[in-house]
Amino acid sequence: MSLLRGMATVGGLTAVSRIAGFARDILTASLLGAGPMADAFVIAVKLPNLARRLFGDGAFMVTFVPQYAAERGENGRRAALDFAGETLAVMLAVLIPLTVLALLAMPGILAVIAPGFVADPARQVLALDYARLAFPYLLLMSVSALLGGVLNAQERLAPFAAAPILFNLVLIAALLFGTHIAGSPGRALVVGVTLSGIVQVAWLALACRRHGVSIRLMPPRIGPRLKRLLVLMGPGAVGAGITQIQMFLNTLIASFLPAGAVSALYYADRLTQLPLGIVGIALGTALLPTLTRLLVEDRPQDVTATQSRAIEYALLLGLPSAAGLIALAGPIIHTLFERGAFGPAQTVAVSGALAAYALGIPAYILIRVFSTLCFARADTTTPMRTGAAATLLAVAGAVVLMRPLGHVGIALATGIAAWVNAGLLAWSLHRRDALPLDSGLRRRGWRIVLAALGMAAGLLLGRQALGAVGGGALATLIGGGVVLYTALCLLLGAVDRGELARFRRRAHLAG
Secondary structure (H helix, E strand, C coil): CCHHHHHHHHHHHHHHHHHHHHHHHHHHHHHHCCCHHHHHHHHHHHHHHHHHHHHHCCHHHHHHHHHHHHHHHHHCHHHHHHHHHHHHHHHHHHHHHHHHHHHHCHHHHHHHHCHHHHHCHHHHHHHHHHHHHHCCHHHHHHHHHHHHHHHHHCCCCHHHHHHHHHHHHHHHHHHHHCHHHHCCHHHHHHHHHHHHHHHHHHHHHHHHHHCCCCCCCCCCCCCHHHHHHHHHHHHHHHHHCHHHHHHHHHHHHHCCCCCCHHHHHHHHHHHHHHHHHHHHHHHHHHHHHHHHHHHHCCCHHHHHHHHHHHHHHHHHHHHHHHHHHHHCHHHHHHHHHCCCCCCHHHHHHHHHHHHHHHCCHHHHHHHHHHHHHHHHCCCCHHHHHHHHHHHHHHHHHHHHHHHHHCHHHHHHHHHHHHHHHHHHHHHHHHHCCCCCCCHHHHHHHHHHHHHHHHHHHHHHHHHHHHCCCCHHHHHHHHHHHHHHHHHHHHHHCCCCHHHHHHHHHHHHHHC
């Protein structure tokens, strides 16, 4: 599968998932607002989500896919599937008792991940109840990550990319039909989280069967292949999950602020996840198997072209996303969320955090690309080191900036740290001659920046001209921004349609 086809497949399905996620968030905001119940829900799902993204579909995916592909190339398909079976057995042997222990120790765990809740009994009691109901999601999603990893390694990207759609649909159903049974919308949500994990495991198991992938559960044994996987996963967890680590720490710091700060950051983060998911995750997911294969086949020119196009797509789609969210933060939050328990004060709080987070969107996407360039070369250490440095900067900045700016300062520190992380990764790759760039990227990169700045200026002028921006005016501004950016890209030469078409045909033939 070519990079463009893979990116289109994952990006398209991720877009559907994000739309379903927005519907879920709108319903959640309407029923929970941005107060104690919403804060408790965010904390309850934070730990299993963080662990899943670090060790499940984060570090596990970026280390398992290249190793599975290498095993299949060297020893055949059956040997690779046996490796998957061994990995699944060890995963279950570790995670089942870990889940039981976590449920028993949940009061202590919450005291660590949300220390500010200790002084707020209402939020503490809710968070403890919700966390116990949601934590089994970690086990279920880890199994899903393994099944999805096997499919991705065989360049069957669609089933795992579609799984989050099921997550959002189950949670919407839980809110609509389970609130009376569970006793509250918050409790219905966390029960839905665990139920969604069961549904996703079943979906991916059926996809494996449909594609002739038979994984036999082997006796839990840590052999040489699994040892290497575990060694790579340690630093890979930090490198692949640095964004989630920072969001987790943001929640911890925000728990010391007044009620509503945690959920304001959550809603803002959810909106930034749209471009990060459609562009960043799609690029990283499609790039990893493609680049791994080109490196193994020793095709340096194709490696250079593939890396350059990935960076170009990151800029081409990431910069206007950031500019649009910054320019239209207030109208977007007002239109999407301001109803029910979510009022004007919550709109102001969330829109400020959204603009601050959006500053780092292009950097987050570039981090995903640069990290994938490292992972394809079996280098999980470099992303870990740069990520750790950026995290320290983000935490220090959050502590300093939250005094004058509150939760917006926390988001701003995170966005600044993302650019530092992207810069450190690029410098490290360049120093090792692992970041060759072709003339097309050098020629078009700065033109993309100019086009994005021009679009941002146009959006700000349009917003001033329209005054109060409602749903219809917002749609007009967004549509106009897309048209303006496209026109500027073509006018400035930021997009060469002929070259992109030739690259797509060449990459397709290579795939």
